[in-house]
Amino acid sequence: MKKLQNSLYITRQGAYLHKERETLVIEVEKEKAMQVPIHAIQAIYCFGNVMVSPFLMGFCGENGVHLAFFTEYGRFLGRLQGKQTGNVLLRQAQYKTAELKPELISRNIIAAKLTNSRSVLYRHLRNYAENKSVNQAIIQINSALGRLQKAIQLDSIRGIEGEAAAFYFGVFDELILPSVGEGFEFNTRSRRPPLDRVNALLSFLYSVVGNDISAALQGVGLDPQMGFLHQTRPGRDSLAQDILEEFRAWLVDRLVLSLINRKQIKANDFVIEASGAVKLKDDARKTVLVALQNRKQETVKHPFLNEDVPIGLLPHVQALLLARHLRGDLAEYPPFVPR
Amino acid sequence: MPDTRLIPLSALQHYAFCPRQCALIHNEQAWSENWLTAQGQQLHQRVDYGLPESRKGIRYERGVEVSAPTLGLTGKLDLVEVEITTGACFPVEYKRGKPKQDHIDLIQLCAQALCLEEMLGLDVPHGAIWYWQTHHRHQVELTPELRQETFNIINSTRELLNSSQTPKAKYEKKCQACSLYDLCNPKLTFRDASRAYVKAIYQENTDEETAK
Numbered sequence: 001m002k003k004l005q006n007s008l009y010i011t012r013q014g015a016y017l018h019k020e021r022e023t024l025v026i027e028v029e030k031e032k033a034m035q036v037p038i039h040a041i042q043a044i045y046c047f048g049n050v051m052v053s054p055f056l057m058g059f060c061g062e063n064g065v066h067l068a069f070f071t072e073y074g075r076f077l078g079r080l081q082g083k084q085t086g087n088v089l090l091r092q093a094q095y096k097t098a099e100l101k102p103e104l105i106s107r108n109i110i111a112a113k114l115t116n117s118r119s120v121l122y123r124h125l126r127n128y129a130e131n132k133s134v135n136q137a138i139i140q141i142n143s144a145l146g147r148l149q150k151a152i153q154l155d156s157i158r159g160i161e162g163e164a165a166a167f168y169f170g171v172f173d174e175l176i177l178p179s180v181g182e183g184f185e186f187n188t189r190s191r192r193p194p195l196d197r198v199n200a201l202l203s204f205l206y207s208v209v210g211n212d213i214s215a216a217l218q219g220v221g222l223d224p225q226m227g228f229l230h231q232t233r234p235g236r237d238s239l240a241q242d243i244l245e246e247f248r249a250w251l252v253d254r255l256v257l258s259l260i261n262r263k264q265i266k267a268n269d270f271v272i273e274a275s276g277a278v279k280l281k282d283d284a285r286k287t288v289l290v291a292l293q294n295r296k297q298e299t300v301k302h303p304f305l306n307e308d309v310p311i312g313l314l315p316h317v318q319a320l321l322l323a324r325h326l327r328g329d330l331a332e333y334p335p336f337v338p339r
Numbered sequence: 340m341p342d343t344r345l346i347p348l349s350a351l352q353h354y355a356f357c358p359r360q361c362a363l364i365h366n367e368q369a370w371s372e373n374w375l376t377a378q379g380q381q382l383h384q385r386v387d388y389g390l391p392e393s394r395k396g397i398r399y400e401r402g403v404e405v406s407a408p409t410l411g412l413t414g415k416l417d418l419v420e421v422e423i424t425t426g427a428c429f430p431v432e433y434k435r436g437k438p439k440q441d442h443i444d445l446i447q448l449c450a451q452a453l454c455l456e457e458m459l460g461l462d463v464p465h466g467a468i469w470y471w472q473t474h475h476r477h478q479v480e481l482t483p484e485l486r487q488e489t490f491n492i493i494n495s496t497r498e499l500l501n502s503s504q505t506p507k508a509k510y511e512k513k514c515q516a517c518s519l520y521d522l523c524n525p526k527l528t529f530r531d532a533s534r535a536y537v538k539a540i541y542q543e544n545t546d547e548e549t550a551k
Contacts, residue, residue: 087367089503111540149541221368304536305527320522327367327505329528334536 048072087221102228112335183267193277216315348414
């Protein structure tokens with residue numbers, strides 16, 4: 001497997017990143033703040049006003065180091081792409097499948113999404129008290145899963161997904177412990193902009209993880225913009241959004257819940273704007289990213305490969321499995337459903 | 340001008356090692372270094388960068404590019420020794436390892452000779468392989484049998500690459516030495532368990548329901 005190395009998250013405003021021989025130097029106010037060997041780094045994520053020298057960019061492109069830029073608030077701005085990597089046959093297979101039969105892959109992805117959402121609910125029941133409404137949501141998701149297995153049309157697959165998401169987020173508020181205190185009420189999923197703290201956390205992490213997935217897809221030669229489940233829309237990484245579905249509940253939602261429930265993130269870690277939009281403060285964003293980075297270093301047994309894989313490499317593994325399915329090695333795309 | 344795809348000489352060797360590896364590298368453009376390939380590259384860097392020189396009536400040319408449209412091959416030769424008076428050519432291939440049981444190295448050398456023959460219209464009856472591990476140079480006679488074997492490999496390789504298909508993996512001992520192991524994941528496709536895996540996702544559902 002590919003090596004899991006560190007992702008660097010640069011949140012210091014005004015930082016300047018450059019290459020000095022084989023090392024990466026981070027300068028803040030003309031002072032060296034950090035110097036690390038470049039080869040130990042897999043990805044560099046810059047938040048806000050962070051500058052990167054063209055030579056470092058060149059190095060990143062050449063060596064498949066993922067370099068991406070976000071606003072201070074975590075909205076994705078762009079990424080550096082090196083030379084186009086070459087598997088045109090794979091991309092051709094991807095386009096053909098997306099056009100002619102996107103249903104099979106979409107259904108498998110949604111089956112994973114539903115199962116993984118349900119696992120989050122089960123986990124809550126196991127760790128805390130019995131909860132009637134959570135139990136009810138599990139039953140509803142189960143029934144959705146049963147219908148999904150027989151769904152053939154893309155529209156019905158999307159419909160079942162929407163329903164299940166409504167059941168799941170309908171009880172998401174129950175997963176936040178009463179001891180957390182005020183400020184973390186969750187009503188409904190809101191995006192662009194998120195209208196409460198929980199949604200702000202979810203949106204921020206979905207965006208960061210989605211970008212990891214996008215990079216992994218490109219790394220194996222897939223086109224992150226051409227999706228199966230999500231319609232093609234200019235400017236959207238539809239395929240990355242597809243694969244993100246497998247990881248939302250298991251990776252992001254669980255992380256958000258533990259950050260809140262363990263009080264690592266507090267109500268005053270957010271800024272509420274005049275419009276009602278809720279944003280994470282700088283320091284809190286750092287806390288969240290450190291938590292994500294730590295999680296990425298943990299390993300899990302991959303249910304299909306039956307191998308221990310660092311969590312940070314899971315997007316790469318799924319991208320590889322998808323590529324192998326599209327090229328005809330695997331009869332079906334095996335989505336990530338941890339046992 | 341008709342668009343004929345020329346097959347790199349290196350593809351022949353990849354094909355002889357493993358057709359799937361050949362398709363992954365030359366059609367799917369997969370490449371991954373391991374220490375074996377890295378060492379080979381280092382060796383070739385040394386070989387390829389030498390300037391042409393002449394000694395005792397022989398000109399030594401390194402990194403010689405060839406293409407033979409009739410054979411459908413293209414590539415680069417490590418070293419060609421040219422007899423200055425007669426123009427006779429003698430290809431030399433540098434190998435990282437030691438002489439092997441199979442004919443893979445011989446076939447590659449023979450294909451190189453065939454390219455020289457097509458380009459220059461002369462006979463190339465002999466070549467040599469130099470092995471880094473043993474520091475020995477082995478003279479090779481390009482017999483009709485070896486030529487036939489080489490033609491067969493060239494044809495099979497061309498058919499494979501033109502088909503755009505990547506053959507399924509067959510897990511063998513030699514897979515451990517392959518730098519594309521992780522990308523190819525031979526155990527994964529040897530026995531395709533994806534159908535059962537996906538089915539089990541739904542199965543778990545009913546199991547939990549009945550357990551209640």
